[in-house]
Amino acid sequence: xxxxxNEFEVNKHKITTIYEKGTLPIVNxxxxxxxxxxxxxxxxxxxxxLSAAILNEGTxxxxxxxxxxLLESKAITIHTSNGFETFVIEISCLKSEExxxxxxxxxxxxxxxxxxxxxxxxKNITISSLQRKExxxxxxxxxxxxxxxxxxxxxxxxSSGTIESVESITLKDIQNFLDKTxxxxxxxxxxxxxxxxxxxxxxxxxxLSTLPIGYATSLKNINAKxxxxxxxxxxxxxxxxxxxxSPFYIDSKDSNAYKAKVASFILGAxxxxxxxxxxxxxxxxxxxxxxxxxxxxxSHSYFTxxxxxxxxxxxxxxxxxxxxxxxxxxxxxxxxxxxxxKMFLMGSEPLRTETLSQRLGRAFTLYYRGLxxxxxxxxxxxxxxxxxxxxNDFIKSHSEINDLSFAIVTNKGN
Numbered sequence: 001x002x003x004x005x006n007e008f009e010v011n012k013h014k015i016t017t018i019y020e021k022g023t024l025p026i027v028n029x030x031x032x033x034x035x036x037x038x039x040x041x042x043x044x045x046x047x048x049x050l051s052a053a054i055l056n057e058g059t060x061x062x063x064x065x066x067x068x069x070l071l072e073s074k075a076i077t078i079h080t081s082n083g084f085e086t087f088v089i090e091i092s093c094l095k096s097e098e099x100x101x102x103x104x105x106x107x108x109x110x111x112x113x114x115x116x117x118x119x120x121x122x123k124n125i126t127i128s129s130l131q132r133k134e135x136x137x138x139x140x141x142x143x144x145x146x147x148x149x150x151x152x153x154x155x156x157x158x159s160s161g162t163i164e165s166v167e168s169i170t171l172k173d174i175q176n177f178l179d180k181t182x183x184x185x186x187x188x189x190x191x192x193x194x195x196x197x198x199x200x201x202x203x204x205x206x207x208l209s210t211l212p213i214g215y216a217t218s219l220k221n222i223n224a225k226x227x228x229x230x231x232x233x234x235x236x237x238x239x240x241x242x243x244x245x246s247p248f249y250i251d252s253k254d255s256n257a258y259k260a261k262v263a264s265f266i267l268g269a270x271x272x273x274x275x276x277x278x279x280x281x282x283x284x285x286x287x288x289x290x291x292x293x294x295x296x297x298x299s300h301s302y303f304t305x306x307x308x309x310x311x312x313x314x315x316x317x318x319x320x321x322x323x324x325x326x327x328x329x330x331x332x333x334x335x336x337x338x339x340x341x342k343m344f345l346m347g348s349e350p351l352r353t354e355t356l357s358q359r360l361g362r363a364f365t366l367y368y369r370g371l372x373x374x375x376x377x378x379x380x381x382x383x384x385x386x387x388x389x390x391x392n393d394f395i396k397s398h399s400e401i402n403d404l405s406f407a408i409v410t411n412k413g414n
Contacts, residue, residue, distance in 0.1 A: 002020065002373070003019065003020040003192075003359055003360055003362075004018075006018075006197060008201040008205070010208045010211075013213050015188070016188050016189070017188075017189040018188065018189070018191070018367055019191050020356060021195075021196070022193040022194055024193070025096070026094060027093055027194060028090070028092040028191070028192055028357065029090075029192070029195075029200060030190040031090075032086055032187070032190055033087040033183070033188075034186050034188060034368060035216075035217040035218065035219050036048070036085075036086065036087040036180075036217070038084045039084055039154045040154075040180070040181065041154060044161070044165055045156075046126065046160050046165050047169055047177050048177065048181075049082055049126070049159050050166065051082075051178055052082045054122065054174055055080035056079060057112075059108055059110075059112065059113055060113050060115060063113065067108070067113075074093065076092070076101045076104060077090070077091065077093070078091050078108060085219065085299055095194045098203075099203075105207060109182070109210060112178070114171060114175055115171075119169075119171055119174065123169065127166055127167070130160060137237055137241045138241055140241070141241040143157075143158055144243070145304070148229045149225050149227075149246070150225070150300075182212075183211060183212050183213060183214025184208065185217075186214065187211075190364050191360075192357075222300040224246060224300070226247050228404060229406075232409075233408070234411070235411070236411065239288075239309060240314035240409065241409040242308070242309065242318055242407075242408045243305075243408070244318075244321055244406045244407075245305070246302065246303045246401050247403060248260070248294050248301050248302050248303040248398060249400055250296060250301050251301075252296050252297060252370075252371075253370050258379045258382045258386075259386065259394040260394075261379075262333075262341050262386060263333070265341045266333045266341050267292055267293075267325075268305050270344065273340060274291075275324055276290040276292050276307075276324060279324055280307060280324075284320070286317045286320065287308060287309040287317055288308045288309065289308055290307035290317075291307070292305025293305065298368065303401045314410060326402055329396060329398070329402055333388065333392060342383060342384060342386070345383055346380060346384060349380060
């Protein structure tokens, strides 16, 4: 059985449900609030992440430990998380415990543990984590690259925020964020497992009826900067961490998006066999690892990559990245590269839909991006028919990928 798109009404408001019946005695459902992740942080980066963490602190009445013990006694999981564009409450349990799962979700939404003690604890944990990550040079380089290519946008900072922004977040900020986010207007339900669709709807209605309708929010497109900036961050390190990125102008619904997937695979996303790894590591021995890939989301798309190399090889490796990207735009892929990309992408497709959670996740992504649920089948047919000329014409049309910016962690005085 494949996933289906359905609707039900709560307080006279229609809500979309993405549903697939499963065979194992397990129930899983998610309340996905769209356009409500880190993109909605405003000038308080880390706000969505802290708000999600608050909902993982249980209820005011039971507290974090009491609520966790209640869930554990029934082997139920209720976990809240956020992405860049979504805020998600996920519930999973055994079929035999589904009534308790719905009841505990109702308790959580009615009485979340939004207290100063919870917030202080979570802020301390987050700040400590951010401080530790300053010794993770991959994190440092990636963070600095985002500051360059997404300056003055919600993508400028990590989802965890900065130490300064986290310190500034108050209980009122958390409450306002949740009031704005947990609304019926932005809600999509994703459900699957050993439960009927009508049962999902009937059990969720009384829970969701307590949420305000709110108003639907829309995403603003975010474009990566084409400023070709270069920044070095000096650290006590024995190797260089090189992160790079550039614009790649394409919409998630673009009819040519499948060509971007093939181009990305050939240039640097496939690991061994990719242009990057073959030229940078295998032929020249300049890096331990080298990757580059095109990311396409609903709100933004861009090209990014990274490599690690000896300090003495950093400048040569950086210049080689520029050369490889420039040559790729100018001359495109080879017939052999296209053949291997087709073989892998076609052959690995079954592995992406093995589990119910994979299929539901894919169905949600397609629906969220405004694509039909059979898009992947159509995409594979398009990839199979793709000619080298069509691919290379597409690659040449995206010369903006040459506008590379770099953030490099290197040794002091190197």
